[in-house]
Amino acid sequence: MVSTLSVGSYSSKTIRDAIVSVLKAQWRAAHAIDTHSTQAMYRVILPQSVFVSISSLANSFISFTKDTLLVAAIIRTGNISGCAAALCR
Numbered sequence: 001m002v003s004t005l006s007v008g009s010y011s012s013k014t015i016r017d018a019i020v021s022v023l024k025a026q027w028r029a030a031h032a033i034d035t036h037s038t039q040a041m042y043r044v045i046l047p048q049s050v051f052v053s054i055s056s057l058a059n060s061f062i063s064f065t066k067d068t069l070l071v072a073a074i075i076r077t078g079n080i081s082g083c084a085a086a087l088c089r
Contacts, residue, residue, distance in 0.1 A: 004064075
């Protein structure tokens with residue numbers, strides 16, 4: 001659960017930074033062609049920010065997968081050790 005919250009917060013920060021990284025000129029150009037803020041976000045800003053953030057989000061996903069597998073292996077090893085100790089008694 002803690003790992004999920006950590007990855008979620010990191011991913012949201014990554015997406016926010018990608019949106020902020022889009023140049024102000026792009027925002028102005030979107031408004032210059034008479035688009036609303038939501039249309040500008042979906043048609044101009046988000047496609048550019050996805051391109052910027054995709055590698056960081058992929059790394060975050062891979063790291064989360066490895067951490068999850070590591071925790072599962074530790075829990076499984078603990079259960080096996082507990083079973084072995086119970087059998088030895």
